[in-house]
Amino acid sequence: MYFFKKATAGLALSLLILSPNVSVIHAESMDNISLQTNEEGFVDPLTSVLSTEEIIQIADMHINGYLQDDWQTKGLSITPSTNQIPLYDLEQNIIAYMVPLLSNKQEIGYISIGALRDSYDAYDIFIDDSVVQSIRNQLSPSLSIASFDKDSSSKLVFVPPMTYMIQTGQHQEEQYLQLEDDFESVKDVTEAVMEQKEQLEQQYQELQTEQNKQRMQRILNETTAEKSFMVAAVTKEDYALTVEASQGRFVPVETSAGIYSYGGNQGWWSATAPTKNTRGCAPVAAANITNYLAKITNPSAYRNLYSGTTTSKTDFLAHMNLMYNYISPGPFGETSVQHFTSMVEKYAKDKNVILTGVTDNSTFTLDNTAAYIKKGLGLNSPVATLNLSKFNDYEYEWHWMTITKYYRDVNDNRWIAVSTWGERRSINYRTHFNEITRFKSLGGGFMYFK
Template sequence: MRAKMPVLLSVLIFLLIFSSVPTTSADAGNVPFDDSLLVQEDGRLKDISESQMLSYPEVLQIAKKHIQGYLADDIQTKDRTITASTNLIPLYDLSDQIIAYAVPLLEREREIGYISVGALRDGYDAYDIFIDDSAVQRLHQSLSNPSIMAASEERRIIFVPPMTYMLQVTDGGRQQYFEMNEGLQSLRDVTESVEENMDEFQQTYETIRSEENQEYMDQILDGYVGFRAAAAVAKEDVSLTVEANQSMFVPVQDGSGYSYGGNQNWYSQNTHKDRGCGPVAAANITNYLAKITNPSTYGALYSGNTTSKQDFLAHMDTMYDYVSPGILGKISVSGFASAVESYAKDKKVNLNRVTDNSAFTLDNTAAYIKAGLKLNSPVATLNLSKFSDYDYEWHWMTITKYYRDTTDSRWIAVSTWGQRRSINYRTHFDAITSYRSLGGGFMYFK
């Protein structure tokens, strides 16, 4: 679901604070880049104060770490020779400072996607990875989109951690903001929302900076090979069986290819498109349990053809009726679980939520996710943080993989908007816990 209507902000806060919120972990054409514009004579990057900014080689070093770690093991890039391009795309904060870079990923000089790497020494080392042959091209195109004001105006990509990408266009001192949605393909004017929530955005820039992040960043930059040996943890790579078999998750035929799970934009009604992420997650999970996990036990949960968009969209419609998202979408993990259980009961299938009453911590939630994946049960996750136009806020996704390397970098792979995205798990967890009183969390079934 998308962020909704700032005019409802005060009502929304009242409703959420005084509603029952679960507290357990279960509920819970390239444009060339000129580096001379960024790099000073001493090799450090411009635009942010000397004490906070990483050097140009350090940004590439962090990208290399994740290329040799997560990407070396991931199904989308395993056994492929991937390098980091030096044609970085700067990502700015709302004060016109560079805070991160979209680093294009290359395979034999061909762009295959990007990794967003932090530029602040006390911020996160990375944010997300998107593997798609046209992902970088679309970033460049957004900066030259002729439909957005005049082509000569100043344009920047604004990044609000953990996952918000917006286009900022400046015209004679006036700034407009456009959301870059669904893998940064479409543009939607969100100027009013940005202006009304500017204070919250600015607070986000402060909350990502921490001594813990700086300590971890320093360990990486002091030589991550040595750090791996000195402070190694056990590598973990836990995923659904389709991931292990290098197959697609809920592969619905969409145009010339196959999606990675359902896409709420397939709904015909705009209200369903805005509120439908919870029903899509429910459709993904019930389909997977029926077709992959255990057809003999769960088969009645989905009787259609998975690859048929018509069949799967009919299933999405059914799940929309059960989940019944309101004006703000489905904002209760427990309510989501009840809807899925009710659907299963009507199909005469014994299916129940799995709960965990342990403290809502990084390690405990990771353990919960891994437990679901080890049962070959997709894990739904809900993030209710803040009131911006962030695709991953106020949004349900389906987790298909959890990864942790020996330096304690953690990633999750998710199905969202019919795409596979990889998200730094620390940033996703922190985004949920920053506004924990509003809810959010994780849920799987067996």
């Protein structure tokens, strides 16, 4: 369904200011949303900041919703930590907080909560015992980067929905280091950030809308003790692949003894095939999907799509290489959902398997795209998603991922779980949808097969 074009992770920031010359079916415009502006006509980043109590209140709502039902955290007694990490925009205004999640007083991950009353209430969740400490280590003044000004304090800069950078220094001496997917390494993106600072500041402004303001107020009202008796706004929805329901890992490739990935990782190409590493997210998504269809969804019908052992990294990497050869991403990666679909179909045909991408020409709206995702997951078919927002070489923009779960709680908060770079991440579905529609002329979208 929903044909949209996108490329891959790992492209240079400066490249993403260019628009690929491809035809697309346009996403729905967000032009009808009005921004909150000050007297000069600019969005005021300090319109109103949530209190510490309200940040905890919102975190608790997601703990008692998505995290209570999710297989990574189900059965755990989770509390939000008050030892939060502030997240800044490029003008050093706080726009969100990274709230560590605690279980038995031990950190198990984080949830990023919006701090502005007219922006999103939450952005992403990452469950990993060491991730928050890894971020603190990167923020430490002892960070061993030769060009860092050791006397300046470091800040964690956030570009929604999921980009984290360390900013150090001031004015002409500012430096920006992007946190890599493992949060244990960084990459200098200072030049790229400076070149696109105006565009990024506009992106911050677009967070603040009347729609988000109304939604934030409703969330705060509904999560207060006085409102606890309120009737649910919507019916809870929880659609997931069968491995999610059984608390299993999606496409579990053994990366070291007893350690398994959550799907393929284009980073496995970094040492031997750097071009594949930077262009390979679509082939990885295709490898994930064909493996899952063959091994889990319907082995009798789809077994020829993958003949190796899923847990074998050697076997799965060979499959990633095969899918790369079929898709053959260009300099900007695979920027077409249509081409991606046709190449997966061709691969299936060559393997004597009948497999078709499911299309849907409904208007590209939040509810319609969510309905499409639910249909795919309801068939136990992973859903590929392409996001062509053009910020930088960050993995989750200009990038393909594989959706394994869709969740909507009774307060109409929506989350998706995705496989990306071999890890499981949870993303606020509203932010993901809006990022796809941000640069509607480039395209983007979703696709599952049956």
